[in-house]
Amino acid sequence: MSAVLRLLSRRLGISLIVLVGVSMLIFGIARVIPGDPARIALGPNATEEQVANLREALHLDDPVVVQYGHFVADLLRGDLGVSLYTNRPVTLDIAQFLPATLELVLFAGVLMVGIGLPLGMWSARYRGRWPDHLIRVVSLLGVSAPSFVWAVILMLLFAFFLPIFPIAGRITDSFEITRVTGFLLIDTLLARNGAAFFDALWHIFLPAFALAVSGIGQAARLTRANMVETYDRPYVEMAQAYGFSARRIAAKYAFKPSLIPSLTIIGLDFAAMLGNAFLVEAVFAWPGLSRYGVAVILRKDLNAIIGTVLIISATFLIVNLIVDLLIAFLNPRIRHSERGAS
Amino acid sequence: MSEVLAIRDLFLRFRGYSGVSEVLHGISLDIRAGERVALVGESGSGKSVTARIVLGLLQELPSAQVEGGLFFEGEDLNGLSRRQWQALRGTSISMIFQDPTSSLNPVFTIGTQFAEVLRRRDPKLSREAADERASTLLQSVSIHDHARVLGAYPFQLSGGMNQRVVIAMALANHPSLLIADEPGTALDVTVQAQTLKLMHELVEQSGTAVFFISHNLGVVREFADRVFVIYRGRIVEQGPTPAIFENPGHAYTRALMAAVPRITGGGLPDLNDSEAAFLEPMVVHEGGDA
Amino acid sequence: MRRTVIILRRNPLSLLGAVLVAAVVLSAVLADYIAPFPEHRGSVVDFVYFNQGPTARNLMGTDLVGRDLFSRILYAFRISLILGVVVLAIAPPIGTLVGLFAGYLGGRTEFVLMRLTDVFLSIPPLVLAIAMMGVLEPTLMNAMLAVTAMWWPWYARLVYNIARSEREEGYVLAAEVIGASTLHITLREILPNCLPAIITKMTLDMGFVIIIASSLSFLGLGVQPPTPDLGSMVAEGARYLPDSWWLTVFPGLAILIAVFGFNLIGDALREILGADQ
Numbered sequence: 001m002s003a004v005l006r007l008l009s010r011r012l013g014i015s016l017i018v019l020v021g022v023s024m025l026i027f028g029i030a031r032v033i034p035g036d037p038a039r040i041a042l043g044p045n046a047t048e049e050q051v052a053n054l055r056e057a058l059h060l061d062d063p064v065v066v067q068y069g070h071f072v073a074d075l076l077r078g079d080l081g082v083s084l085y086t087n088r089p090v091t092l093d094i095a096q097f098l099p100a101t102l103e104l105v106l107f108a109g110v111l112m113v114g115i116g117l118p119l120g121m122w123s124a125r126y127r128g129r130w131p132d133h134l135i136r137v138v139s140l141l142g143v144s145a146p147s148f149v150w151a152v153i154l155m156l157l158f159a160f161f162l163p164i165f166p167i168a169g170r171i172t173d174s175f176e177i178t179r180v181t182g183f184l185l186i187d188t189l190l191a192r193n194g195a196a197f198f199d200a201l202w203h204i205f206l207p208a209f210a211l212a213v214s215g216i217g218q219a220a221r222l223t224r225a226n227m228v229e230t231y232d233r234p235y236v237e238m239a240q241a242y243g244f245s246a247r248r249i250a251a252k253y254a255f256k257p258s259l260i261p262s263l264t265i266i267g268l269d270f271a272a273m274l275g276n277a278f279l280v281e282a283v284f285a286w287p288g289l290s291r292y293g294v295a296v297i298l299r300k301d302l303n304a305i306i307g308t309v310l311i312i313s314a315t316f317l318i319v320n321l322i323v324d325l326l327i328a329f330l331n332p333r334i335r336h337s338e339r340g341a342s
Numbered sequence: 343m344s345e346v347l348a349i350r351d352l353f354l355r356f357r358g359y360s361g362v363s364e365v366l367h368g369i370s371l372d373i374r375a376g377e378r379v380a381l382v383g384e385s386g387s388g389k390s391v392t393a394r395i396v397l398g399l400l401q402e403l404p405s406a407q408v409e410g411g412l413f414f415e416g417e418d419l420n421g422l423s424r425r426q427w428q429a430l431r432g433t434s435i436s437m438i439f440q441d442p443t444s445s446l447n448p449v450f451t452i453g454t455q456f457a458e459v460l461r462r463r464d465p466k467l468s469r470e471a472a473d474e475r476a477s478t479l480l481q482s483v484s485i486h487d488h489a490r491v492l493g494a495y496p497f498q499l500s501g502g503m504n505q506r507v508v509i510a511m512a513l514a515n516h517p518s519l520l521i522a523d524e525p526g527t528a529l530d531v532t533v534q535a536q537t538l539k540l541m542h543e544l545v546e547q548s549g550t551a552v553f554f555i556s557h558n559l560g561v562v563r564e565f566a567d568r569v570f571v572i573y574r575g576r577i578v579e580q581g582p583t584p585a586i587f588e589n590p591g592h593a594y595t596r597a598l599m600a601a602v603p604r605i606t607g608g609g610l611p612d613l614n615d616s617e618a619a620f621l622e623p624m625v626v627h628e629g630g631d632a
Numbered sequence: 633m634r635r636t637v638i639i640l641r642r643n644p645l646s647l648l649g650a651v652l653v654a655a656v657v658l659s660a661v662l663a664d665y666i667a668p669f670p671e672h673r674g675s676v677v678d679f680v681y682f683n684q685g686p687t688a689r690n691l692m693g694t695d696l697v698g699r700d701l702f703s704r705i706l707y708a709f710r711i712s713l714i715l716g717v718v719v720l721a722i723a724p725p726i727g728t729l730v731g732l733f734a735g736y737l738g739g740r741t742e743f744v745l746m747r748l749t750d751v752f753l754s755i756p757p758l759v760l761a762i763a764m765m766g767v768l769e770p771t772l773m774n775a776m777l778a779v780t781a782m783w784w785p786w787y788a789r790l791v792y793n794i795a796r797s798e799r800e801e802g803y804v805l806a807a808e809v810i811g812a813s814t815l816h817i818t819l820r821e822i823l824p825n826c827l828p829a830i831i832t833k834m835t836l837d838m839g840f841v842i843i844i845a846s847s848l849s850f851l852g853l854g855v856q857p858p859t860p861d862l863g864s865m866v867a868e869g870a871r872y873l874p875d876s877w878w879l880t881v882f883p884g885l886a887i888l889i890a891v892f893g894f895n896l897i898g899d900a901l902r903e904i905l906g907a908d909q
Binding site for chain 1: 891
């Protein structure tokens with residue numbers, strides 16, 4: 001077990017270095033903004049004095065390095081500054097909008113793994129035959145359009161043409177759910193309101209599926225490729241020679257070894273969904289962080305932009321960390337190595 | 343006539359992009375109960391595909407055409423459904439592959455894989471019972487720290503250790519036929535010799551017939567009762583081991599033997615490919631045959 | 633060559649890919665001659681035919697100011713392809729150089745370059761481009777810049793992994809022994825071994841660049857109107873669902889067709905070059 005702990009601490013260290021790098025990068029990008037952020041924030045009617053005061057308050061007159069120092073010092077106190085768009089602390093805005101996005105992305109992640117992996121497994125088991133050809137074409141189609149196109153098409157088909165799913169929002173307004181975690185699927189359960197839970201489920205399904213389509217295709221393609229390679233290994237031939245059923249070989253003996261190399265990429269696809277949530281939230285009017293992000297970007301709201309990107313990157317790093325741990329758990333070579341993984 | 347395995351006039355063709363290519367041109371071969379029979383030839387001669395045909399594995403490839411008689415313990419294998427054929431594998435017929443370490447699944451423990459093999463005969467076997475049986479079987483291949491081995495992954499064990507594990511697995515369900523496809527070629531020579539000796543003793547005790555596929559004449563001479571020499575998809579010579587080694591009748595067999603004196607037995611050298619004499623008709627040594 | 637023919641014959645889908653890509657490229661190049669209403673690429677208003685579904689006159693209908701959607705989609709392919717080609721002309725060389733030096737030189741160079749790459753890679757792809765477009769003016773040039781900035785690290789990672797393993801190969805050691813320069817070893821010895829993987833990735837990436845670029849303009853952060861762009865066309869039409877469905881469906885399908893074509897070719901190429909990564 002200590003090998004896993006060593007791996008965890010090393011990855012944690014690297015993640016922290018990377019996070020510092022991300023903050024510098026984002027801070028750098030935000031500071032090349034053309035025009036005076038204070039002027040943009042206050043609007044054309046503000047006096048020169050008001051602008052100067054705001055510049056002072058935002059440390060905009062200091063050298064960039066000093067500005068970054070202030071930023072990090074504030075960040076360590078959990079302060080991301082005030083959003084010029086909502087006039088609220090950025091951390092509050094993020095706390096309000098992040099759960100909706102995370103819920104959407106996590107649900108989409110479940111769909112990606114729950115549909116993509118079995119499709120890939122099936123495809124590999126019937127490689128060269130028609131189920132394989134069909135799944136390959138479908139999954140390639142899945143990765144061949146941005147998620148906003150899938151969102152629009154799915155909405156047209158299953159919300160307008162066949163009105164099975166709602167068009168927008170997270171839950172029917174008549175439900176009043178006390179906010180505990182911000183995850184409606186959890187909060188409705190905490191409130192022991194079954195009807196509200198299924199209503200939320202009903203609302204999240206279509207946007208999450210639209211978000212997941214590319215990921216499903218990607219996961220299926222990857223799983224298939226890795227499993228086809230595994231099928232050529234002697235240990236699969238041995239399993240066949242010992243009469244293990246094709247289903248059991250596909251689901252266990254060929255699947256587990258090929259899952260390990262797939263997982264890293266699946267983690268990256270999950271990250272891609274964090275970005276693509278921007279597109280799907282726009283189509284389904286999903287009140288999440290991405291809609292907030294686009295709003296603050298269009299208003300050049302520096303603090304909010306930095307905060308949003310930083311929190312999304314941190315989420316991404318956490319996901320990667322979890323994926324690394326999962327791989328370490330699945331791969332006995334890492335779990336039992338003396339020096340940890342390289 | 344208690345033949346465990348009989349192959350009659352077996353053809354194998356592959357449909358490829360450049361047309362059909364014939365790999366086996368009608369080979370016949372038989373193995374009696376408890377007998378050790380070797381099929382000897384260079385790589386590409388068709389000996390490994392023969393083993394896979396006996397197990398019914400090759401027939402599942404859409405591109406392979408298999409024709410000819412296949413009889414196992416008197417039963418016509420060609421009439422079997424996929425499921426029936428699968429039922430034979432791992433129970434009545436088992437197989438040992440070239441490289442023991444890579445033929446064990448890298449992400450499951452030896453114990454898990456052993457239990458899976460034992461459940462081929464006894465599907466309801468509990469894990470505890472399986473471990474217990476596996477321990478006994480491991481002891482029979484001189485593995486005494488069986489608890490550690492059962493909990494280990496293949497990469498944590500030496501090649502020789504994995505080879506013993508694989509032998510124990512192959513004999514676990516008391517098969518009447520064991521196919522050994524160049525066993526231990528990936529191991530170093532002394533380990534290979536040890537494990538072959540072990541296998542020899544075990545099959546002798548249990549009366550298991552062995553279909554031994556090899557390119558190593560030294561090993562064959564030591565191990566086999568009878569030998570079939572295969573060259574480019576045709577059997578060119580067959581007979582009892584002593585008869586073939588003392589009096590090789592076919593030009594190809596003689597070329598093989600002339601090339602072999604290297605003691606390491608690291609395999610056959612490349613013979614001059616296209617000697618016309620190699621295509622002469624089959625030489626059959628009588629004796630040990632009735 | 634023989635293998636190529638065999639793979640193409642076995643996989644008729646790659647042929648479909650070639651046909652789709654050829655159609656898209658030809659539409660983009662010959663838009664001036666094919667488009668029924670070439671002038672509709674700009675800000676034209678025609679209130680006689682505004683917001684109409686597909687007819688014989690307007691195969692894919694007209695938009696809210698009466699412009700022919702089919703014509704605009706042809707011109708939009710032009711923007712997508714230009715963006716894709718430019719990004720793939722700039723990002724891979726940058727990433728390749730970074731990866732080559734990091735992988736071959738190792739040590740401190742490796743640490744700095746690869747941590748830098750990691751930083752870029754740990755901002756989810758679209759988010760980095762969105763953030764950059766947030767502070768830059770939304771123009772075609774800047775969209776290219778933003779997409780390039782998020783794209784090079786993938787090539788750096790890819791080439792780095794190959795270069796690191798090639799570093800120990802005999803031919804590299806031999807070149808070192810005879811005193812070849814670092815530049816010679818990386819560019820003349822190691823680079824050729826990375827090329828199949830790079831080329832395969834570039835073909836597969838063409839589709840993804842089109843996806844990312846259209847996503848930016850979908851959010852209003854890319855090419856600005858009246859220049860026709862598939863992403864912004866979908867965004868505009870999405871407000872008029874379901875009644876004016878053609879406003880979103882046709883531009884959406886146009887993206888799907890173009891990207892699907894490139895992906896089919898990329899898949900075939902990956903099989904032919906055998907760089908299955």
